[in-house]
Amino acid sequence: MHTHTGRSLLNYALTAKKTFILALIMLAIGVAADLAGPFLARTMIDQHVLAIEKSFYQTTTNDEYAVNYHNQLYKREDRFSPTEKRGEEVRILQVNRGFVLVHGAVVSKEGQRSYADGVLSIMRNGQTLSYPAVTLSAAEIYSFYKPEFPDVLQLLAWYLGFLAIAIVMEFGKTYWLQSSANRVIQKLRHDVYAHIQRLPVHFFDNLPAGKVVSRVTNDTEAVKDLFIAVLSNFFTGIINIIGVYVALFLLDLRLGLICLFVVPILILWVIFYRKFATRYNTIIRSRLSEINAIINESIQGMSIIRIFRRQQQTKEEFEALNDDYMTYQDKMLNLNSFTSYNLVNVLRSVTFAIILWYFGSSALGAESIVSLGVLYAFVDILGRLFQPITGMVNQLAALDSSMVSAGRVFELMSETGEAVTDGSMPRYKGNVEFKDVTFGYKENNPVLKHITFEAKQGQTVALVGHTGSGKSSIINLLFRFYDPQKGTITIDGKPVTELPKQWIRQHMGIVLQDPYLFTGTIASNVSLGDARISRETVEKALRDVGAERVLAHLPGGLDEPVVEKGSTLSAGERQLISFARALAFDPAILILDEATANIDTETEALIQSALEVLKKGRTTFIIAHRLSTIRSADQILVLHRGEIVEQGSHDELLALGGRYHQMYQLQQGASSLVPAAPQEVNQLESVIKGI
Known part of the structure; x- marks a missing residue:
């Protein structure tokens, strides 16, 4: 399922690929x-x-890099041009919080330094080297x-420029990524x-409405959280981690290799x-x-x-589901607590411990594997490695x-x-024919x-029979459900x-026993928002x-507003609408499914005449239990057990004296007035059992 889900999510992400790509470019730049x-x-x-500790030489060139010390000009060794002559060498070294100047070369500046009585001592590997030196005042150091x-200010300007770019890119990345999501x-x-x-x-029929809504x-x-929060953090994290490792390798190849162990752990x-988590979340979402x-x-x-006083049973069913939901939420809580921010701290501490061990054993010794600037930059960048990891780890649960x-x-x-087929078909006449149709839901x-059977245009066909005889199934087939x-x-x-199913249904109408009204007005429930049905048509109907x-x-x-399936209207009013x-x-x-079952006698009399007008020129199917409504x-x-056992008009079926005649007598109460033969009684009992 994960592969299919990931592919589907990618396909949806590609619908906004331009803005996603723009966001990722801005992220990379940032x-x-x-x-x-x-x-x-x-x-x-x-x-x-730290470059102040490099060698300085006397010079005769008075440019922006020349330093005036005791009326002599000095310039740092890397500031000389190839043709420029160098004079006497001096070295400036830091001792504790002060600086001293040594006239002449210094063999090695690495080691433990001390200064006393005009002598600089550097102890290294058990040996001490001494040099005559003088202290420098603050003005001389300056x-x-x-x-x-000038170069420091230029670097600061570059730093502020990059900071501004990062801020703008962060805003753009956040906006475009969330907008795309x-x-x-x-x-x-x-x-x-x-x-x-x-x-x-x-x-x-098989999936409850609540589950569909969920x-x-x-x-x-x-899924929105996935695109907006989770993928944002993971995209940012992955690109940040890639950028951090590129920076680490640019700083020092060996230090970069040392830190690679973080990736497989992650x-x-x-x-x-x-x-x-997948196992727990599947149950959580299902519950x-x-x-x-x-x-x-x-x-x-x-x-x-x-x-029926089922409050307690319903409450217990709900509590059982709710308790199960809570159980797996607790399991997710335990998992998140175990694999959360604390593990990032452990990983960070282990990484820094390895780096300190590495430097403690060799890097800060005499060989001076890296400079202090590289070390500072490395520690700074390494610290940034764990920021995106923290963000990604914190989003694992949401992911x-x-x-x-x-x-x-x-x-x-x-x-x-x-399949949805565009277009429509001309209004058909309505000649319906079923030819040897057999159907089962299973x-x-x-x-x-x-x-x-055959229903010709303008005819009214009534379907009668006990519950489960197949009346509604015929209508379902007619609608092509x-x-x-x-x-x-x-x-x-x-x-x-x-x-096409949509074309057929375009020219069908149905009135249900329990009509469904939508939130809106009476007029909108008649027209259902169809632009082809004018206000005048609604009023006339x-x-x-x-x-x-x-x-x-x-x-x-x-x-008049209609709310919550027309709960403020009576059953008769809803039926009329x-x-x-x-x-x-x-x-x-036109299909009438027990359309007059919930209407009182007076209202039924009102619409019976209207139904005669309504049925003219159109084929009408009536599902009815009240046989008095289908005399015409x-x-x-x-129908009986899925088969047509009798067929004809009201008078023909009464004259036949079969199942319809018995059903009609039962509803009219005729059986209590007219003595029945034992055979008729047995037939009547079977009908009652069927009903």
Whole structure:
């Protein structure tokens, strides 16, 4: 999963590659400018501060590098031109906090120095060398340092210039890196949401809404942290570490090689951490999704939970998930505590101990392996090596959590979605035919068997039967939420499998038993924001279904706010709005799924006449348990265990005296008034059991 996740994240990062590359270039420039400081310090120490101990010679050239000492001009050995003559040599050496001047050459300035009674003593390897010397006043020392000031000021100017560049580059890097990351996450969230819209309906039958929400919100938020915080720190850290090692090797090859041991330790560290962290984070993110799912389910079913007094059981289920979540959070806490900042301190201490041991044994001895300026610069740069390591280590927890979340997001996006076909098709007539259709939600478990019927344009076809007989499955096939395993379904003679799903559904409308209203207004719930449906069309649709009179008491009229699935409206009002929605879209095929079940008798009488208008010119499928509402249907299909057992009009089926006749008698209460034969009683009992 890690490889797939990493590749997917890289592909998304490439969508903003220009700004990412710009940010990385600015980062590299900023690191280089920042690391220039120790090099400037080395030059300042070795060539200007400590260089006073180099040999000085008398000169006759009075230029900016000449020093006037007791009316004689002296110049440092590296300031002479190739043709310039050199006079008497003098040496200036530091003893404790003061300086002395020696007339003549000094064999070696390395060793322990002391000065007394006009004699400079240098002890080295058990031998003492003595030289006549005089002390220098502060003014005289100043005169020897004065020629270095212009170059020192120039180095300071360079230092400030590099510092300004580093500040600007740091700002640019942060801005462009985070801007790129925000753009990538914006696209990722857009793609995730768009992909959810393309997922087949049966996908949501198996995954609770809370888990889907968790992936779109919590998991993408964690991926945002990955791009903005984690990758920012890791990019910065890696480039800083590379820059530091380049600087270390430029300063001294041997010292750079000594410090290379940090790299494999860091790599092993990350591998060890992620081995455990990935396992914990996978469970943590999964538990968080399950917590979201149970909260969503509890809120949706709060009335049922309270009516059946299931608060304690629901609470215990939640606490079990929450406790498990807490357990693995504690495990992550322990892991982070063990592999945190303290290990960086240990690594830093070990590195400096090795360097001090190396210098203590040889480097600061007589051989003088490196200069003091190189040592200062080396220690400065080495200290900078652990700053990015600290930043990277502190982000390890976020890195792994983000990678797990990214894996969950891309797992959702890898689910096969329905192809989206642009364009549309002309409004079809609505002649629907099922030819020997067999279908099952699971293999070898058909819920529809050999279904064959024809619904012509303008006809009303009613589907009746007990729960589980296959009524809703026929509608699901008609909408192409699923496709049959056997047989064909045609609209106007064309197999539906040859037509894009979006095109077919464009000319279909549905009214559900429990209509779904979106947050907005009554008008927006009728038009669903479709620009093709004008305000006048909305008003006419509401008027035709008789909703104007029912909704007249609302102060906002068509602009009355609808909140939380229309909870402030009655069931009848919501149903009327759903009817108006179907009418406004003028579908060729209309499905009424128990559309009048939740409407009172008076309201039902209102819309029955409107339904007659609504059904004209379009094929209508009605799923109904109340058989009184389908008397006028052109064709009634009686379903039992996935098969059509009776087919015909209301009068024809009553005359047949079969299952429909018994169902109708049962609903009308006729069975209690008319004596029934034993055979009829047995048939009636089987119908009741089926219902």
